[in-house]
Amino acid sequence: MKTENITLEDIYDFIDCKYGPDDIIPAHKKHILNHLELLDKIRAMHLRIEQYGSEDHIVQHLITAEGLSRYLAKKYYNQALEFFYCENEISKSAWRNIIADKMERGINAAIMAAKDTKDFVAATKLWIEVAKIRELDKADPPQLNPEAAGRMFAIYSYDPKQLGLDTIQDNEKVRQFIDSLEGITEKEKELAYEEAMLKPLKLFPNKHEDVRKSD
Known part of the structure:
Protein backbone atom coordinates (compact mmCIF):
# COMPACT_ATOMS: atom_id res chain seq x y z
CA MET A 1 0.00 0.00 0.00
CA GLU A 87 -13.18 11.05 13.45
CA ASN A 88 -14.66 12.55 10.27
CA GLU A 89 -13.36 14.75 7.43
CA ILE A 90 -12.73 17.64 9.64
CA SER A 91 -16.15 17.67 11.34
CA LYS A 92 -17.63 20.45 13.47
CA SER A 93 -16.74 18.44 16.55
CA ALA A 94 -13.10 18.33 15.45
CA TRP A 95 -13.02 22.06 14.78
CA ARG A 96 -14.52 22.78 18.19
CA ASN A 97 -11.73 20.81 19.83
CA ILE A 98 -9.07 22.44 17.65
CA ILE A 99 -10.24 25.98 18.46
CA ALA A 100 -10.67 25.18 22.14
CA ASP A 101 -7.17 23.69 22.26
CA LYS A 102 -5.68 26.84 20.73
CA MET A 103 -7.62 29.00 23.18
CA GLU A 104 -6.42 26.93 26.13
CA ARG A 105 -2.81 27.45 25.11
CA GLY A 106 -3.44 31.18 24.72
CA ILE A 107 -5.14 31.39 28.12
CA ASN A 108 -2.26 29.59 29.81
CA ALA A 109 0.19 32.00 28.17
CA ALA A 110 -1.91 34.98 29.30
CA ILE A 111 -2.02 33.67 32.88
CA MET A 112 1.76 33.23 32.90
CA ALA A 113 2.21 36.78 31.58
CA ALA A 114 -0.34 38.37 33.96
CA LYS A 115 1.12 41.41 35.70
CA ASP A 116 -1.55 41.78 38.35
CA THR A 117 -4.78 40.27 39.69
CA LYS A 118 -6.85 42.11 37.09
CA ASP A 119 -4.93 40.49 34.22
CA PHE A 120 -5.16 37.09 35.90
CA VAL A 121 -8.93 37.31 36.41
CA ALA A 122 -9.47 38.50 32.82
CA ALA A 123 -7.49 35.52 31.49
CA THR A 124 -9.22 32.94 33.66
CA LYS A 125 -12.66 34.22 32.59
CA LEU A 126 -11.84 33.04 29.08
CA TRP A 127 -12.22 29.45 30.32
CA ILE A 128 -15.97 30.08 30.17
CA GLU A 129 -15.67 30.63 26.41
CA VAL A 130 -13.64 27.44 26.06
CA ALA A 131 -16.35 25.53 27.92
CA LYS A 132 -18.98 26.92 25.54
CA ILE A 133 -16.93 25.97 22.48
CA ARG A 134 -16.62 22.44 23.82
CA GLU A 135 -20.40 22.57 24.48
CA LEU A 136 -19.91 21.76 28.16
CA ASP A 137 -22.83 24.08 28.89
CA LYS A 138 -25.22 21.79 27.01
CA ALA A 139 -26.87 18.67 28.35
CA ASP A 140 -25.50 15.37 27.08
CA PRO A 141 -27.74 13.79 24.41
CA PRO A 142 -29.72 10.75 25.57
CA GLN A 143 -27.78 7.52 25.28
CA LEU A 144 -29.49 4.99 23.05
CA ASN A 145 -29.16 1.26 23.47
CA PRO A 146 -26.98 0.13 20.50
CA GLU A 147 -28.86 -3.17 20.40
CA ALA A 148 -32.15 -1.34 19.86
CA ALA A 149 -30.82 0.92 17.10
CA GLY A 150 -32.78 0.57 13.88
CA ARG A 151 -35.56 -1.48 15.41
CA MET A 152 -39.15 -0.54 14.66
CA PHE A 153 -41.86 -0.47 17.28
CA ALA A 154 -45.57 -0.91 16.64
CA ILE A 155 -47.99 1.06 18.79
CA TYR A 156 -51.56 -0.20 18.97
CA SER A 157 -54.58 1.81 20.09
CA TYR A 158 -58.32 1.34 20.24
CA ASP A 159 -58.81 5.10 20.30
CA PRO A 160 -59.08 6.60 16.78
CA LYS A 161 -58.37 10.07 18.21
CA GLN A 162 -54.88 8.94 19.24
CA LEU A 163 -54.28 7.98 15.62
CA GLY A 164 -55.52 11.32 14.32
CA LEU A 165 -58.79 9.84 13.05
CA ASP A 166 -62.33 11.09 13.52
CA THR A 167 -64.83 9.03 15.45
CA ILE A 168 -68.52 8.73 14.55
CA GLN A 169 -69.41 6.66 17.61
CA ASP A 170 -72.39 7.86 19.67
CA ASN A 171 -71.19 6.97 23.16
CA GLU A 172 -74.57 7.37 24.78
CA LYS A 173 -76.26 4.99 22.34
CA VAL A 174 -73.46 2.46 22.81
CA ARG A 175 -73.81 2.70 26.59
CA GLN A 176 -77.57 2.18 26.36
CA PHE A 177 -77.04 -0.83 24.10
CA ILE A 178 -74.59 -2.45 26.53
CA ASP A 179 -76.88 -1.74 29.49
CA SER A 180 -79.78 -3.36 27.65
CA LEU A 181 -77.93 -6.63 27.11
CA GLU A 182 -79.34 -9.48 29.13
CA GLY A 183 -77.55 -12.50 30.52
CA ILE A 184 -74.11 -10.90 30.86
CA THR A 185 -72.16 -10.51 34.09
CA GLU A 186 -70.87 -7.25 35.53
CA LYS A 187 -67.33 -8.18 34.48
CA GLU A 188 -68.48 -8.80 30.92
CA LYS A 189 -70.28 -5.46 30.96
CA GLU A 190 -67.10 -3.76 32.22
CA LEU A 191 -65.17 -5.40 29.40
CA ALA A 192 -67.71 -4.15 26.88
CA TYR A 193 -67.40 -0.61 28.27
CA GLU A 194 -63.61 -0.73 27.97
CA GLU A 195 -63.52 -2.13 24.44
CA ALA A 196 -66.12 0.44 23.35
CA MET A 197 -63.79 3.12 24.79
CA LEU A 198 -66.42 4.21 27.30
CA LYS A 199 -63.91 3.48 30.05
CA PRO A 200 -60.08 3.44 29.98
CA LEU A 201 -58.81 0.13 28.64
CA LYS A 202 -56.25 -1.69 30.77
CA LEU A 203 -54.03 -3.67 28.43
CA PHE A 204 -52.26 -5.44 31.29
CA PRO A 205 -54.70 -5.59 34.21
CA ASN A 206 -53.85 -7.23 37.50
CA LYS A 207 -55.16 -10.73 37.95
CA HIS A 208 -57.98 -9.65 40.25
CA GLU A 209 -58.89 -6.77 37.90
CA ASP A 210 -58.96 -8.78 34.67
CA VAL A 211 -62.57 -8.64 33.49
CA ARG A 212 -61.77 -11.39 31.01
CA LYS A 213 -61.53 -13.82 33.91
CA SER A 214 -64.80 -15.45 34.85
CA ASP A 215 -66.35 -14.86 38.30
Whole structure:
Protein backbone atom coordinates (compact mmCIF):
# COMPACT_ATOMS: atom_id res chain seq x y z
CA MET A 1 0.00 0.00 0.00
CA LYS A 2 1.27 3.47 -0.90
CA THR A 3 1.56 5.98 1.93
CA GLU A 4 -0.80 8.34 0.12
CA ASN A 5 -3.51 5.66 0.26
CA ILE A 6 -3.34 5.19 4.04
CA THR A 7 -6.68 5.95 5.67
CA LEU A 8 -7.58 6.69 9.28
CA GLU A 9 -9.06 3.20 9.43
CA ASP A 10 -5.64 1.74 8.53
CA ILE A 11 -4.08 3.77 11.34
CA TYR A 12 -6.70 2.65 13.87
CA ASP A 13 -6.13 -0.98 12.85
CA PHE A 14 -2.38 -0.51 13.32
CA ILE A 15 -2.89 0.97 16.80
CA ASP A 16 -5.25 -1.88 17.72
CA CYS A 17 -2.35 -4.29 17.15
CA LYS A 18 -0.75 -2.72 20.26
CA TYR A 19 2.88 -3.16 19.26
CA GLY A 20 5.21 -2.75 22.24
CA PRO A 21 8.68 -1.13 22.23
CA ASP A 22 10.30 -4.57 22.00
CA ASP A 23 7.97 -5.93 19.32
CA ILE A 24 9.12 -6.33 15.75
CA ILE A 25 6.76 -4.45 13.46
CA PRO A 26 6.10 -6.36 10.22
CA ALA A 27 7.69 -4.83 7.15
CA HIS A 28 4.30 -4.26 5.49
CA LYS A 29 3.21 -2.20 8.53
CA LYS A 30 6.27 0.05 8.91
CA HIS A 31 5.03 2.62 6.39
CA ILE A 32 1.92 3.12 8.57
CA LEU A 33 4.15 3.77 11.60
CA ASN A 34 6.17 6.28 9.58
CA HIS A 35 2.97 7.97 8.44
CA LEU A 36 1.68 8.14 12.01
CA GLU A 37 4.92 9.82 13.06
CA LEU A 38 4.42 12.37 10.27
CA LEU A 39 0.87 13.10 11.47
CA ASP A 40 2.20 13.61 14.99
CA LYS A 41 4.79 16.02 13.61
CA ILE A 42 2.03 17.95 11.83
CA ARG A 43 0.02 18.14 15.04
CA ALA A 44 3.08 19.50 16.87
CA MET A 45 3.50 22.19 14.20
CA HIS A 46 -0.19 23.03 14.47
CA LEU A 47 0.24 23.67 18.20
CA ARG A 48 3.35 25.83 17.77
CA ILE A 49 1.46 28.97 16.78
CA GLU A 50 4.48 31.22 17.27
CA GLN A 51 6.42 29.32 14.58
CA TYR A 52 3.72 27.86 12.32
CA GLY A 53 0.86 30.32 12.53
CA SER A 54 -1.50 28.91 9.93
CA GLU A 55 -2.39 25.98 7.72
CA ASP A 56 -0.58 27.60 4.79
CA HIS A 57 2.68 27.80 6.74
CA ILE A 58 2.47 24.15 7.73
CA VAL A 59 1.56 23.01 4.22
CA GLN A 60 4.46 24.99 2.76
CA HIS A 61 6.84 23.43 5.31
CA LEU A 62 5.65 19.93 4.36
CA ILE A 63 6.24 20.72 0.69
CA THR A 64 9.74 22.04 1.38
CA ALA A 65 10.97 19.75 4.17
CA GLU A 66 9.10 16.52 3.39
CA GLY A 67 9.07 16.79 -0.40
CA LEU A 68 5.29 16.40 -0.61
CA SER A 69 3.05 17.74 -3.32
CA ARG A 70 0.64 20.49 -2.27
CA TYR A 71 -2.24 18.02 -2.62
CA LEU A 72 -0.65 15.48 -0.26
CA ALA A 73 0.53 18.17 2.15
CA LYS A 74 -3.02 19.49 2.55
CA LYS A 75 -4.41 15.95 2.73
CA TYR A 76 -2.01 14.93 5.51
CA TYR A 77 -2.64 18.21 7.36
CA ASN A 78 -6.39 17.51 7.40
CA GLN A 79 -5.79 13.87 8.28
CA ALA A 80 -3.58 14.82 11.23
CA LEU A 81 -6.17 17.18 12.68
CA GLU A 82 -8.92 14.64 12.19
CA PHE A 83 -6.92 11.80 13.74
CA PHE A 84 -5.94 13.74 16.84
CA TYR A 85 -9.16 15.67 17.33
CA CYS A 86 -12.08 13.64 15.98
CA GLU A 87 -13.18 11.05 13.45
CA ASN A 88 -14.66 12.55 10.27
CA GLU A 89 -13.36 14.75 7.43
CA ILE A 90 -12.73 17.64 9.64
CA SER A 91 -16.15 17.67 11.34
CA LYS A 92 -17.63 20.45 13.47
CA SER A 93 -16.74 18.44 16.55
CA ALA A 94 -13.10 18.33 15.45
CA TRP A 95 -13.02 22.06 14.78
CA ARG A 96 -14.52 22.78 18.19
CA ASN A 97 -11.73 20.81 19.83
CA ILE A 98 -9.07 22.44 17.65
CA ILE A 99 -10.24 25.98 18.46
CA ALA A 100 -10.67 25.18 22.14
CA ASP A 101 -7.17 23.69 22.26
CA LYS A 102 -5.68 26.84 20.73
CA MET A 103 -7.62 29.00 23.18
CA GLU A 104 -6.42 26.93 26.13
CA ARG A 105 -2.81 27.45 25.11
CA GLY A 106 -3.44 31.18 24.72
CA ILE A 107 -5.14 31.39 28.12
CA ASN A 108 -2.26 29.59 29.81
CA ALA A 109 0.19 32.00 28.17
CA ALA A 110 -1.91 34.98 29.30
CA ILE A 111 -2.02 33.67 32.88
CA MET A 112 1.76 33.23 32.90
CA ALA A 113 2.21 36.78 31.58
CA ALA A 114 -0.34 38.37 33.96
CA LYS A 115 1.12 41.41 35.70
CA ASP A 116 -1.55 41.78 38.35
CA THR A 117 -4.78 40.27 39.69
CA LYS A 118 -6.85 42.11 37.09
CA ASP A 119 -4.93 40.49 34.22
CA PHE A 120 -5.16 37.09 35.90
CA VAL A 121 -8.93 37.31 36.41
CA ALA A 122 -9.47 38.50 32.82
CA ALA A 123 -7.49 35.52 31.49
CA THR A 124 -9.22 32.94 33.66
CA LYS A 125 -12.66 34.22 32.59
CA LEU A 126 -11.84 33.04 29.08
CA TRP A 127 -12.22 29.45 30.32
CA ILE A 128 -15.97 30.08 30.17
CA GLU A 129 -15.67 30.63 26.41
CA VAL A 130 -13.64 27.44 26.06
CA ALA A 131 -16.35 25.53 27.92
CA LYS A 132 -18.98 26.92 25.54
CA ILE A 133 -16.93 25.97 22.48
CA ARG A 134 -16.62 22.44 23.82
CA GLU A 135 -20.40 22.57 24.48
CA LEU A 136 -19.91 21.76 28.16
CA ASP A 137 -22.83 24.08 28.89
CA LYS A 138 -25.22 21.79 27.01
CA ALA A 139 -26.87 18.67 28.35
CA ASP A 140 -25.50 15.37 27.08
CA PRO A 141 -27.74 13.79 24.41
CA PRO A 142 -29.72 10.75 25.57
CA GLN A 143 -27.78 7.52 25.28
CA LEU A 144 -29.49 4.99 23.05
CA ASN A 145 -29.16 1.26 23.47
CA PRO A 146 -26.98 0.13 20.50
CA GLU A 147 -28.86 -3.17 20.40
CA ALA A 148 -32.15 -1.34 19.86
CA ALA A 149 -30.82 0.92 17.10
CA GLY A 150 -32.78 0.57 13.88
CA ARG A 151 -35.56 -1.48 15.41
CA MET A 152 -39.15 -0.54 14.66
CA PHE A 153 -41.86 -0.47 17.28
CA ALA A 154 -45.57 -0.91 16.64
CA ILE A 155 -47.99 1.06 18.79
CA TYR A 156 -51.56 -0.20 18.97
CA SER A 157 -54.58 1.81 20.09
CA TYR A 158 -58.32 1.34 20.24
CA ASP A 159 -58.81 5.10 20.30
CA PRO A 160 -59.08 6.60 16.78
CA LYS A 161 -58.37 10.07 18.21
CA GLN A 162 -54.88 8.94 19.24
CA LEU A 163 -54.28 7.98 15.62
CA GLY A 164 -55.52 11.32 14.32
CA LEU A 165 -58.79 9.84 13.05
CA ASP A 166 -62.33 11.09 13.52
CA THR A 167 -64.83 9.03 15.45
CA ILE A 168 -68.52 8.73 14.55
CA GLN A 169 -69.41 6.66 17.61
CA ASP A 170 -72.39 7.86 19.67
CA ASN A 171 -71.19 6.97 23.16
CA GLU A 172 -74.57 7.37 24.78
CA LYS A 173 -76.26 4.99 22.34
CA VAL A 174 -73.46 2.46 22.81
CA ARG A 175 -73.81 2.70 26.59
CA GLN A 176 -77.57 2.18 26.36
CA PHE A 177 -77.04 -0.83 24.10
CA ILE A 178 -74.59 -2.45 26.53
CA ASP A 179 -76.88 -1.74 29.49
CA SER A 180 -79.78 -3.36 27.65
CA LEU A 181 -77.93 -6.63 27.11
CA GLU A 182 -79.34 -9.48 29.13
CA GLY A 183 -77.55 -12.50 30.52
CA ILE A 184 -74.11 -10.90 30.86
CA THR A 185 -72.16 -10.51 34.09
CA GLU A 186 -70.87 -7.25 35.53
CA LYS A 187 -67.33 -8.18 34.48
CA GLU A 188 -68.48 -8.80 30.92
CA LYS A 189 -70.28 -5.46 30.96
CA GLU A 190 -67.10 -3.76 32.22
CA LEU A 191 -65.17 -5.40 29.40
CA ALA A 192 -67.71 -4.15 26.88
CA TYR A 193 -67.40 -0.61 28.27
CA GLU A 194 -63.61 -0.73 27.97
CA GLU A 195 -63.52 -2.13 24.44
CA ALA A 196 -66.12 0.44 23.35
CA MET A 197 -63.79 3.12 24.79
CA LEU A 198 -66.42 4.21 27.30
CA LYS A 199 -63.91 3.48 30.05
CA PRO A 200 -60.08 3.44 29.98
CA LEU A 201 -58.81 0.13 28.64
CA LYS A 202 -56.25 -1.69 30.77
CA LEU A 203 -54.03 -3.67 28.43
CA PHE A 204 -52.26 -5.44 31.29
CA PRO A 205 -54.70 -5.59 34.21
CA ASN A 206 -53.85 -7.23 37.50
CA LYS A 207 -55.16 -10.73 37.95
CA HIS A 208 -57.98 -9.65 40.25
CA GLU A 209 -58.89 -6.77 37.90
CA ASP A 210 -58.96 -8.78 34.67
CA VAL A 211 -62.57 -8.64 33.49
CA ARG A 212 -61.77 -11.39 31.01
CA LYS A 213 -61.53 -13.82 33.91
CA SER A 214 -64.80 -15.45 34.85
CA ASP A 215 -66.35 -14.86 38.30
